[in-house]
Amino acid sequence: xxxxxxxxxxxxxxxxxxxxxxxxxxxxxxxxxxxxxxxxxxxxxxxxxxxxxxxxxxxxxxxxxxxxxxxxxxxxxxxxxxxxxxxxxxxxxxxxxxxxxxxxxxxxxxxxxxxxxxxxxxxxxxxxxxxxxxxxxxxxxxxxxxxxxxxxxxxxxxxxxxxxxxxxxxxxxxxxxxxxxxxxxxxxxxxxxxxxxxxxxxxxxxxxxxxxxxxxxxxxxxxxxxxxxxxxxxxxxxxxxxxxxxxxxxxxxxxxxxxxxxx
Amino acid sequence: xxxxxxxxxxxxxxxxxxxxxxxxxxxxxxxxxxxxxxxxxxxxxxxxxxxxxxxxxxxxxxxxxxxxxxxxxxxxxxxxxxxxxxxxxxxxxxxxxxxxxxxxxxxxxxxxxxxxxxxxxxxxxxxxxxxxxxxxxxxxxxxxxxxxxxxxxxxxxxxxxxx
Amino acid sequence: xxxxxxxxxxxxxxxxxxxxxxxxxxxxxxxxxxxxxxxxxxxxxxxxxxxxxxxxxxxxxxxxxxxxxxxxxxxxxxxxxxxxxxxxxxxxxxxxxxxxxxxxxxxxxxxxxxxxxxxxxxxxxxxxxxxxxxxxxxxxxxxxxxxxxxxxxxxxxxxxxxxxxxxxxxxxxxxxxxxxxxxxxxxxxxxxxxxxxxxxxxxxxxxxxxxxxxxxxxxxxxxxxxxxxxxxxxxxxxxxxxxxxxxxxxxxxxxxxxxxxxxxxxxxxxxxxxxxxxxxxxxxxxxxxxxxxxxxxxxxxxxxxxxxxxxxxxxxxxxxxxxxxxxxxxxxxxxxxxxxxxxxxxxxxxxxxxxxxxxxxxxxxxxxxxxxxxxxxxxxxxxxxxxxxxxxxxxxxxxxxxxxxxxxxxxxxxxxxxxxxxxxxxxxxxxxxxxxxxxxxxxxxxxxxxxxxxxxxxxxxxxxxxxxxxxxxxxxxxxxxxxxxxxxxxxxxxxxxxxxxxxxxxxxxxxxxxxxxxxxxxx
Numbered sequence: 001x002x003x004x005x006x007x008x009x010x011x012x013x014x015x016x017x018x019x020x021x022x023x024x025x026x027x028x029x030x031x032x033x034x035x036x037x038x039x040x041x042x043x044x045x046x047x048x049x050x051x052x053x054x055x056x057x058x059x060x061x062x063x064x065x066x067x068x069x070x071x072x073x074x075x076x077x078x079x080x081x082x083x084x085x086x087x088x089x090x091x092x093x094x095x096x097x098x099x100x101x102x103x104x105x106x107x108x109x110x111x112x113x114x115x116x117x118x119x120x121x122x123x124x125x126x127x128x129x130x131x132x133x134x135x136x137x138x139x140x141x142x143x144x145x146x147x148x149x150x151x152x153x154x155x156x157x158x159x160x161x162x163x164x165x166x167x168x169x170x171x172x173x174x175x176x177x178x179x180x181x182x183x184x185x186x187x188x189x190x191x192x193x194x195x196x197x198x199x200x201x202x203x204x205x206x207x208x209x210x211x212x213x214x215x216x217x218x219x220x221x222x223x224x225x226x227x228x229x230x231x232x233x234x235x236x237x238x239x240x241x242x243x244x245x246x247x248x249x250x251x252x253x254x255x256x257x258x259x260x261x262x263x
Numbered sequence: 264x265x266x267x268x269x270x271x272x273x274x275x276x277x278x279x280x281x282x283x284x285x286x287x288x289x290x291x292x293x294x295x296x297x298x299x300x301x302x303x304x305x306x307x308x309x310x311x312x313x314x315x316x317x318x319x320x321x322x323x324x325x326x327x328x329x330x331x332x333x334x335x336x337x338x339x340x341x342x343x344x345x346x347x348x349x350x351x352x353x354x355x356x357x358x359x360x361x362x363x364x365x366x367x368x369x370x371x372x373x374x375x376x377x378x379x380x381x382x383x384x385x386x387x388x389x390x391x392x393x394x395x396x397x398x399x400x401x402x403x404x405x406x407x408x409x410x411x412x413x414x415x416x417x418x419x420x421x422x423x424x425x426x
Numbered sequence: 427x428x429x430x431x432x433x434x435x436x437x438x439x440x441x442x443x444x445x446x447x448x449x450x451x452x453x454x455x456x457x458x459x460x461x462x463x464x465x466x467x468x469x470x471x472x473x474x475x476x477x478x479x480x481x482x483x484x485x486x487x488x489x490x491x492x493x494x495x496x497x498x499x500x501x502x503x504x505x506x507x508x509x510x511x512x513x514x515x516x517x518x519x520x521x522x523x524x525x526x527x528x529x530x531x532x533x534x535x536x537x538x539x540x541x542x543x544x545x546x547x548x549x550x551x552x553x554x555x556x557x558x559x560x561x562x563x564x565x566x567x568x569x570x571x572x573x574x575x576x577x578x579x580x581x582x583x584x585x586x587x588x589x590x591x592x593x594x595x596x597x598x599x600x601x602x603x604x605x606x607x608x609x610x611x612x613x614x615x616x617x618x619x620x621x622x623x624x625x626x627x628x629x630x631x632x633x634x635x636x637x638x639x640x641x642x643x644x645x646x647x648x649x650x651x652x653x654x655x656x657x658x659x660x661x662x663x664x665x666x667x668x669x670x671x672x673x674x675x676x677x678x679x680x681x682x683x684x685x686x687x688x689x690x691x692x693x694x695x696x697x698x699x700x701x702x703x704x705x706x707x708x709x710x711x712x713x714x715x716x717x718x719x720x721x722x723x724x725x726x727x728x729x730x731x732x733x734x735x736x737x738x739x740x741x742x743x744x745x746x747x748x749x750x751x752x753x754x755x756x757x758x759x760x761x762x763x764x765x766x767x768x769x770x771x772x773x774x775x776x777x778x779x780x781x782x783x784x785x786x787x788x789x790x791x792x793x794x795x796x797x798x799x800x801x802x803x804x805x806x807x808x809x810x811x812x813x814x815x816x817x818x819x820x821x822x823x824x825x826x827x828x829x830x831x832x833x834x835x836x837x838x839x840x841x842x843x844x845x846x847x848x849x850x851x852x853x854x855x856x857x858x859x860x861x862x863x864x865x866x867x868x869x870x871x872x873x874x875x876x877x878x879x880x881x882x883x884x885x886x887x888x889x890x891x892x893x894x895x896x897x898x899x900x901x902x903x904x905x906x907x908x909x910x911x912x913x914x915x916x917x918x919x920x921x922x923x924x925x926x927x928x929x930x931x932x933x934x935x936x937x938x939x940x941x942x943x944x945x946x947x948x949x
Contacts, residue, residue, distance in 0.1 A: 007290045008290065008294075010289070011290045014289060015282055017642060018282045018607075019282055021638055021639045021641070022278040022279075022282070022639070023639075024638055024639060025278060028276065028278075028321065029322060031325070033319075034614065034617035034634070035319050035320065035377070035617050036320065037370075037617070038617045038618075039615075039616055039634060041627045041629075041630040041631035041634070042618050042624075042626055042631075043495045043496040043620070045617055046495070046497045046617075047320075047375045047376070047377050047617070048370050049495060049498055050498070052369075055330055063329065063330065064329070064380055064383075068380045068383060070490065071490065071492055071498050072499070075380075078563070078570055079384045079388065081570055082391050082566070082569055084447075084547075085391070086392070086394050086395050088540055088574075089395050089576060090395060090577075091540050092537055092544060092580070093399060093577065093580045093581065093588070093591075094401065095540075146329070147329060188444045188447040188448045191444055192444055195440060198437075199437065207488060207489060207490065208489050209490045210490050210491035211490070213491075242387075249394045252398070253394070253398060253401065298592065305596060305600070308600070309599070312603055312606055312607050315607070378613075384566055385606065391573060392569075392595065395573060395576055396595055396596075399580060400592070402588045403592065406585055406588065422586070
């Protein structure tokens with residue numbers, strides 16, 4: 001049948017089912033809703049536990065980071081694996097090494113960063129902007145413990161700084177600064193760092209991703225600071241992977257797998 | 264009509280918004296012909312779900328889930344020793360009973376951090392899926408020179424009949 | 427060390443994938459040994475973790491050491507259901523990996539490293555789905571396995587695989603999003619993401635368990651999982667995706683992806699919502715069983731109409747999913763239906779592996795993709811034919827293969843539940859499968875033309891855009907060892923799973939732990 005008619009019917013039915021479920025939901029903003037403060041019959045509310053107890057256990061004021069990187073770090077590790085797997089899937093689909101296969105490639109233009117004086121404004125602005133973006137990205141990663149931020153956000157900004165180079169100049173400019181070998185290695189290294197922080201406690205006898213066990217290695221007195229430092233470590237791992245894969249996805253998509261030419 | 268709006272929609276308006284947005288995305292995903300438009304429908308669909316989750320964690324008058332004067336919270340854990348993760352001042356949590364409301368009043372000043380954590384993951388997963396979908400669209404375009412679904416199905420059928 | 431095994435099952439393939447991505451692009455020959463070693467470690471850990479659950483009962487593994495209160499950390503939970511499925515996934519993965527030693531053509535050589543990375547990450551995702559005890563973690567791992575499977579489908583050189591992968595991507599993402607939405611509704615009503623905790627709340631708190639929000643959550647989660655398992659009428663992505671993907675990927679995707687989704691459905695019904703809650707809604711069981719009956723009949727009939735081997739097998743998968751969903755939803759007080767459905771997951775994984783391996787061998791080493799081209803193949807490739815015959819007999823349901831016993835338990839469940847339409851559909855489907863496969867046996871054994879020397883002429887006309895090893899005269903030679911070993915191992919496993927069905931079913935029944943109150947409620 002006509003896709004538009006089928007779509008309309010499907011949409012109406014689905015919408016009605018969803019709204020039926022909404023009928024006895026708590027009001028918007030209710031602090032006593034089950035999600036915010038637990039419900040009778042179950043374990044004590046995890047949300048209240050995180051707000052009340054997580055600082056004393058991890059010494060990280062940003063509750064979202066402490067939950068993300070410590071209590072639910074297994075999820076975050078697999079999120080990083082999702083980014084990595086998406087990068088690999090894109091390489092597997094697009095990347096054609098060697099012969100150009102007749103791909104339509106944009107004509108090479110002279111790099112504005114490394115010499116073309118006709119585009120000096122673009123080149124100069126890019127030269128000024130990229131270091132600032134990168135330092136801000138490093139700040140976001142490191143300050144994820146105290147304000148909104150963390151590995152993913154910082155990693156995307158780092159990747160964006162390389163994409164900025166590619167947009168302002170040539171794809172070759174960006175690739176000369178972060179080559180294919182480098183970004184493949186950094187992507188794997190990021191997850192290795194994360195999994196390393198997870199496996200070390202196993203070697204020391206505790207469970208996977210139990211950062212408190214690392215207090216001897218990280219030379220802290222007490223498991224809380226060990227957790228705080230390990231969280232920074234895993235965030236750095238996440239940032240490396242996200243940076244490499246974001247740039248790699250851009251490079252492959254814009255050049256349709258050949259890594260020559262580009263936008 | 265007005266009562267319906269005030270009693271049913273207004274306390275739940277975040278849920279109504281997300282349902283409408285999600286249905287827009289779903290309709291576009293099914294009905295549109297161009298592959299890129301389908302992808303955009305998918306993106307809207309996923310964004311609506313993210314909006315739903317984040318709206319779960321809102322509390323009236325609460326601020327972002329980042330402790331400000333965290334020195335105050337450090338005082339709660341008096342025995343600052345190796346097992347400070349279970350501070351002795353609080354009674355051990357009893358799974359069968361209602362969560363104690365007394366300790367939750369200071370907690371109401373902060374939004375629920377859990378939906379934010381879950382949605383960080385979901386956003387990243389959505390971006391990854393869009394990346395793979397774009398790569399597939401590029402290869403489909405390279406192979407068949409069009410991104411309109413009806414033309415694609417026609418060309419594929421022609422391929423099959425040639426063999 | 428032994429307590430760490432649940433984590434090691436996941437970490438071994440993950441580290442394998444990371445090592446390949448560091449070194450495999452340059453040293454192409456190092457990819458396979460690394461992948462094989464990591465999957466062997468995963469298999470050994472799965473056997474270890476599983477036996478601990480079989481002998482000692484279900485146990486939890488708290489990641490990060492966060493135990494109290496329940497739900498602040500993520501829990502991995504191994505019980506006898508999981509244990510069996512973990513071992514099955516590991517075995518199928520190892521066998522499919524051995525099949526991929528030789529690439530199909532030199533165009534695919536450059537992508538070897540990416541193929542193995544995606545292969546191993548898919549295994550990580552599947553292990554993770556099976557072992558997790560947290561509802562949101564299940565979503566993340568569903569997405570890991572989904573993204574890697576889109577890559578594995580699209581990595582081929584067939585002209586249609588990218589379009590098939592795109593449709594698979596759209597439907598798969600919609601399915602996972604519905605699951606996520608369902609978990610969100612459940613989180614809003616119960617405040618917890620831990621599977622055990624949600625179960626306790628739904629069992630003890632009547633206000634929550636009767637709310638429309640929770641009912642809608644169940645429907646959303648169920649529809650999402652049905653899309654991922656290609657349950658009729660949401661199966662549209664499956665035939666194209668599995669027919670056009672390369673043979674190596676098909677041997678891993680087809681046996682496992684949909685079956686693990688069926689396991690997720692059983693886990694949701696059993697451990698998140700609880701069987702009392704699910705079967706407490708009157709009429710749901712009948713509705714789903716009728717849908718399953720339609721799925722079984724539609725799948726079988728459409729399989730009859732196919733000319734290509736792989737497409738026919740894909741429609742048979744649709745029918746098998748109908749068996750499993752129908753079996754799990756039977757209104758049967760002694761839970762033989764659920765037992766049969768789970769046993770069928772294990773059995774179907776082996777049968778599908780066996781049949782897709784043979785289809786892969788026929789395509790990769792002979793260039794055959796249509797049934798009509800199979801004439802006389804049994805005489806030329808006797809060992810492959812043995813594997814094919816055993817797989818076919820299992821699909822039909824001939825003892826002592828596992829297919830017979832799974833149908834036996836499912837029919838028993840149907841009779842006990844009084845849902846005769848399901849029993850009838852099972853029997854009709856076995857008959858249709860028999861017709862299907864005996865037709866193939868006839869073409870393959872006796873050949874379409876009486877003289878044996880003329881049968882190579884057929885193969886030239888049917889070489890379409892697939893990259894077939896083109897030869898003018900196909901010598902009468904058997905498939906190489908790298909393809910025969912997994913095939914014969916799969917055939918042997920079909921027989922072993924069938925012969926030992928008693929012990930396996932005992933283990934499955936333990937996990938269902940039928941209490942006496944549930945029996946009286948279900949009446």
